[in-house]
Amino acid sequence: MEQKYSPKEIEQKWQSIWENEKTFKVSADGNKPKYYLLEMFPYPSGRIHMGHVRNYSIGDVIGRFKRMRGFNVMHPMGWDAFGMPAENAAIQNKSHPATWTHENIAYMRNQIKKMGFSYDWDRELATCDLDYYRWEQKLFLEMFAKGLAYKKTSFVNWCPKCETVLANEQVEDGGCWRCDSEVNQKELDQWFFRITDYAEELLENTFKLPGWPERVLVMQRNWIGKSFGCEIDFPVENSSQSIRVFTTRQDTVFGATFMSLAPEHPRALELTTTERRDEVAGFIDKIRKTDRIKRTADDFEKEGVFTGSYCTNPLTGARMPIFLANFVLMDYGTGAVMAVPSHDQRDFEFAKKYNLPFKVVIQPAGTFLDPLTMSEAYTEAGIMTNSGQFDGQQSNDAKEAIADFLQARNKGAKTVNFRLRDWGISRQRYWGNPIPVIYCGYCGVVPVPEADLPVVLPKDVAFSGEGGSPLARMDSFVHCSCPVCGKAARRETDTMDTFVQSSWYFLRFCCPDFNSGILDRDSVDYWMSVDQYIGGIEHAVLHLLYARFFTKVMRDLGHISADEPFINLLTQGMVIKDGAKMSKSKGNVVDPDALISKYGADTARLFSLFAAPPEKDLDWNDQGVEGSFRFLSRIWKLVHDRLDMIQGARPLDAGSLSAEERALRRAVHKTIRKVSEDLEERFHFNTAIASVMELLNILQPAALSTPQFPAIMKEALQSVILLMAPFVPHITEELWQRLGNSEHLTQIAWPDYDRSAVVDEELLVVVQVNGKLRSKITVAAGTSEDELKTLSLADEKVAQFIEGLTVRKVICVQGKLVNIVAG
RNA sequence: GCCCGAAUGGUGGAACUGGUAGACACAAGGGACUUAAAAUCCCUCGGCGGCAACGCUAUGCCGGUUCAAUUCCGGCUUCGGGCACCA
Numbered sequence A: 001m002e003q004k005y006s007p008k009e010i011e012q013k014w015q016s017i018w019e020n021e022k023t024f025k026v027s028a029d030g031n032k033p034k035y036y037l038l039e040m041f042p043y044p045s046g047r048i049h050m051g052h053v054r055n056y057s058i059g060d061v062i063g064r065f066k067r068m069r070g071f072n073v074m075h076p077m078g079w080d081a082f083g084m085p086a087e088n089a090a091i092q093n094k095s096h097p098a099t100w101t102h103e104n105i106a107y108m109r110n111q112i113k114k115m116g117f118s119y120d121w122d123r124e125l126a127t128c129d130l131d132y133y134r135w136e137q138k139l140f141l142e143m144f145a146k147g148l149a150y151k152k153t154s155f156v157n158w159c160p161k162c163e164t165v166l167a168n169e170q171v172e173d174g175g176c177w178r179c180d181s182e183v184n185q186k187e188l189d190q191w192f193f194r195i196t197d198y199a200e201e202l203l204e205n206t207f208k209l210p211g212w213p214e215r216v217l218v219m220q221r222n223w224i225g226k227s228f229g230c231e232i233d234f235p236v237e238n239s240s241q242s243i244r245v246f247t248t249r250q251d252t253v254f255g256a257t258f259m260s261l262a263p264e265h266p267r268a269l270e271l272t273t274t275e276r277r278d279e280v281a282g283f284i285d286k287i288r289k290t291d292r293i294k295r296t297a298d299d300f301e302k303e304g305v306f307t308g309s310y311c312t313n314p315l316t317g318a319r320m321p322i323f324l325a326n327f328v329l330m331d332y333g334t335g336a337v338m339a340v341p342s343h344d345q346r347d348f349e350f351a352k353k354y355n356l357p358f359k360v361v362i363q364p365a366g367t368f369l370d371p372l373t374m375s376e377a378y379t380e381a382g383i384m385t386n387s388g389q390f391d392g393q394q395s396n397d398a399k400e401a402i403a404d405f406l407q408a409r410n411k412g413a414k415t416v417n418f419r420l421r422d423w424g425i426s427r428q429r430y431w432g433n434p435i436p437v438i439y440c441g442y443c444g445v446v447p448v449p450e451a452d453l454p455v456v457l458p459k460d461v462a463f464s465g466e467g468g469s470p471l472a473r474m475d476s477f478v479h480c481s482c483p484v485c486g487k488a489a490r491r492e493t494d495t496m497d498t499f500v501q502s503s504w505y506f507l508r509f510c511c512p513d514f515n516s517g518i519l520d521r522d523s524v525d526y527w528m529s530v531d532q533y534i535g536g537i538e539h540a541v542l543h544l545l546y547a548r549f550f551t552k553v554m555r556d557l558g559h560i561s562a563d564e565p566f567i568n569l570l571t572q573g574m575v576i577k578d579g580a581k582m583s584k585s586k587g588n589v590v591d592p593d594a595l596i597s598k599y600g601a602d603t604a605r606l607f608s609l610f611a612a613p614p615e616k617d618l619d620w621n622d623q624g625v626e627g628s629f630r631f632l633s634r635i636w637k638l639v640h641d642r643l644d645m646i647q648g649a650r651p652l653d654a655g656s657l658s659a660e661e662r663a664l665r666r667a668v669h670k671t672i673r674k675v676s677e678d679l680e681e682r683f684h685f686n687t688a689i690a691s692v693m694e695l696l697n698i699l700q701p702a703a704l705s706t707p708q709f710p711a712i713m714k715e716a717l718q719s720v721i722l723l724m725a726p727f728v729p730h731i732t733e734e735l736w737q738r739l740g741n742s743e744h745l746t747q748i749a750w751p752d753y754d755r756s757a758v759v760d761e762e763l764l765v766v767v768q769v770n771g772k773l774r775s776k777i778t779v780a781a782g783t784s785e786d787e788l789k790t791l792s793l794a795d796e797k798v799a800q801f802i803e804g805l806t807v808r809k810v811i812c813v814q815g816k817l818v819n820i821v822a823g
Numbered sequence B: 001g002c003c004c005g006a007a008u009g010g011u012g013g014a015a016c017u018g019g020u021a022g023a024c025a026c027a028a029g030g031g032a033c034u035u036a037a038a039a040u041c042c043c044u045c046g047g048c049g050g051c052a053a054c055g056c057u058a059u060g061c062c063g064g065u066u067c068a069a070u071u072c073c074g075g076c077u078u079c080g081g082g083c084a085c086c087a
Helices: A007-021 A050-068 A084-093 A097-113 A130-145 A195-208 A214-224 A250-255 A274-289 A345-354 A395-408 A521-527 A542-556 A592-599 A601-610 A622-641 A643-647 A659-682 A685-699 A709-724 A729-738 A785-794 A796-802
Strands: A034-039 A072-074 A149-159 A164-166 A184-193 A227-235 A242-247 A258-261 A304-312 A319-325 A336-339 A412-417 A437-440 A444-447 A479-481 A488-491 A532-536 A569-572 A575-577 A762-769 A772-780 A807-813 A817-822
Touching: A007 A601, A007 A729, A034 A050, A034 A521, A050 A072, A050 A532, A050 A569, A050 A575, A050 A592, A050 A601, A050 A659, A084 A097, A130 A149, A130 A444, A164 A184, A195 A214, A195 A542, A214 A542, A227 A250, A227 A395, A242 A250, A242 A258, A242 A336, A250 A395, A258 A304, A258 A345, A274 A304, A274 A319, A304 A345, A319 A336, A319 A345, A336 A345, A395 A412, A592 A601, A592 A622, A601 A622, A601 A685, A601 A729, A622 A643, A622 A685, A622 A709, A622 A729, A643 A709, A659 A685, A659 A709, A685 A709, A709 A729, A762 A785, A762 A796, A772 A785, A772 A796, A785 A796, A785 A807, A785 A817, A796 A817
Parallel strands: A034 A072, A034 A532, A258 A319, A532 A569, A762 A817
Antiparallel strands: A149 A164, A149 A184, A227 A242, A227 A304, A227 A412, A258 A336, A304 A319, A437 A444, A437 A488, A479 A488, A762 A772, A807 A817
16 A cells, blocks of 8 residues: 555545545435535636635535534535626637536536535536526516516616626725726616615614624625614795705704705706706706716715705794705705704805805803804714703704604604615626516516516527627517517516526525426425525625525515525635735736645645634645645554554553553543534634644654553544544545545544543643742642642742742632732 | 724734633754755744843733733724715
C-alpha cells in the first residue's frame, strides 16, 4: 500500500462510489429528524470561484456532520439559470443563451462534483428549464387573480446599458447592481408584485428570527422603513377641499408656516392661480426633466415655486402659502409636507431662500432658540412652546396628545408609513420567464388560461444586440388570439425578474419532479422550513426579502404551511486576496481547478474552513494552503506508520490504564468533546480543526511500550478520522477503509466522548497576588478550597510578593485560580 | 447625518457565561538529516531590561466598575457595511 498521500486517485475513487451508491439521496422519512440544508444556488456564469468553494465547503461540513448525528439531511444543488449575462454572451459569441447556460452548468457541475460535496443530485434543477418556469407562470396567474400581481404606470428605474427596468432593491448608490451604469427614471407601464401588502408581517417577523444575524435583520427593517405618524388635513383657502400631509412630527404642527407639495402632485396645477400658472408649469417641467436620482441627492439645491394659493394651519389658523418643492417626493407619504422651518433642516433652508416665516415651538432644555439667530433647524425633542394648550409638555409626550386631539376633531388620524415599494418585476429582456399575459384591444389584460400554459420561451430568436428584447420583434410569439373573445391580440413580451425564480426554488427542491402542480404539499411541508441557509451578505435585502415575501404568498395561496423560509441564516464573508476581493480585473483570482489538481479537494476545503471563521472575510494565502496540505499528509503518514500496531491491537480495557495511558486517552476524548461543541453549537470550524491539530501534535510523538497502547492509538486515530470526516471526506474515507473497516465512513455515527475519560486527575491552578500572575501550582482534582488557599499562601514565589503585607482576602475559583489580595 | 459591525504579535486567527492574553497555523530565524536540494523532524519567536532565574509592559485611545477587564460601562479615534432631502 502506498505511503505517500496522493489525493487525486482517492478523491476520484470516493466521488464515484458516492455517486454510484447515491449515498446522499434522501426522501421523506418519519423515523429520523429532518434537516434541510441549503446554500444559495449559483448563477451559471462559467466556472466556480473561491466564494463558491467556501460557501459550499461550509455547507458540506454542516451536512455531513448532521448526517453523522442521525438527521435525514436534504442538501440540494441547482442553477439560477435565467439572466442577462447569458444574453450578453450570446450576442457576443453569436450563440444562444440556452447553449451558453447549459454548457456552463455542465462545466460547473463537474467542478462542484470534484469538490466532493454531499449533494442529492437527483434534486438538481435549473430555473430556465420548462419544468421549473411553467409552475412559476401558474403562480404568477394565481397572484394576478388575488391582485398580488398587477400592472401600473409609474416612474421606474431604467438601466440604459442593460436596457431594462430594475427593482428599487437592484439600484445601488444610483447605479445598476449588475453593470454599475447610472440608472435613470422612465415612466412605463409595468408589472409589480404587491410586496407592500406584506410589509407589516415582513417587519414583524424580523423579531421572530433568532437564527438570523442581527445586522441582516436590521438592514431589512431599515429597508421596510416603518414610521409612525399622523395624516393631517390642511383646508385650502377659498375652497371646500383640503391638502392631506403625512408627518412623524405632529408635535411641530404649531410651527408649520407653509406647505410644500411634490412637483408631481396631481393637484399642483389646480391649486395654482392664473397669474402664476406659467412659472409653476415651467418649474414642473424642469423637475420632470431632472433625473430623479440626482434630484433626490442630499446636496441637491433646494428649490421651489409659489402656487399663489394658501391653506390654513388646522391648529393655529395661520395662513400658509402653498409651494411646490423639488425635494418633496410623490411616492412617500401623501406627496405633501407641512413645512416647519425651525424644526426641519430642509424646511429651514427652503424658508431662508424664499424668506418665509419661522416659528419656534420646541425649546431645548437649557438654551433658548431665537428664530432670528438660528443657524440651523432644531430637530431634537424639548419643551413645547407657542403651542397653545400643549405648552410646557415634553414634545415626545405632545406627539401622542396632538395626534389624539386632531383625531378627535376629525382633522387628522394616526397612521403608519412604509418606505418599502412594490416590487417591479417586468424585464425587457429575452432570457427569462415570459409573463403569461395577453393584451386584447377589446378585453384588456387577459391572463393566459391555465390550459394554455406554459408560455414557452421560443428558442429561434434573432439577437441583434440592440433595440430591446428580441421577443418583441418576433411576430410568431407576439401575435395571438384573445382567449376570451378570440380576436387578434398581443402577447406580453416582458419577462420576469430573475429574482422571482430564486424566491421559491427552495420550495421546489422539496419536490423537483412533481408535475401535477406548483408544489407537492406533503413533501414541502415535510422538508420546510430550511433549517440552515448559507450565502453571501450581499443578498441581505434583495433575495432574502423576496424569498420571505414569496413564502408568505405561497402560504396564503394554500401551497405550503411555513411562514418563514429560513430558520437559521449564516452569511459568510468574502474571499480576499492581497487586500482586495478576488476579481479578474484585479488579477488576484485563485482558480479552484488549479487548486484541486495541485493539492486536491480536501486541502481546498480544509484551508477555506481553517483560515477564518465562516462569517468573516477570508484572506487567501497560498502558503496557508500548503500548510493545510501538510496537515493532511501528517495524518496520512501517522495512520500508515501505526497501521500494523493498530491491526494487532487487543480490545481496550478502559478500566485498567496507567496514568500516562489515561492522559493520552483524556486528550482524545477532550478533542471529541471540543470538536462536537464547535460544530454543534457555533459553527467554529477553525477552532475545531485547530483542536484536532493539537491532538495530532500529541499523538505523533506518543510511544508507550505498554500492552494497552495499541488499543489507545487505535481509538485515537479512529477518532481523528471521524472528527475530520465532515471537513475532508475523501482522505478520511480512504484511511477508514485502510484501517480495515468494511462499512463506509458515510454510514458511521459521530463519536461520543467518554465522560469518565475527560475527567482531570490533576489541575493546574494559577496563583495571583493583587490580580497579577505570580505562580502556578498543580493540585489533585478535588482539593478543597481551604487546602488550595493554604497551598497558595505557602508557595515560595507567592511568599516573596506578600512579604510584609497583610493578606486581606483570598479569592478561589474552583480548579482554576487563586487571587490573594494583600496590602 | 442616522443605524449596525469591527480593531489582539510580522500575518490569519484563539481566549465559550469577566479568571494564565497570543491556542492552532502561516511567515521568519537557528539546528538535525542529506554530497546537495526538496521533503521531513527538532528548537526560538509581542515589546523592553537581564547571562539567567526573572521582572516590567502589552489586546486602537482616554477614563470607570471589579479582588481580577480582550471581555462589562462611559467618552473618543480609525476602518468596514447599510440607509439617507422618507417629512
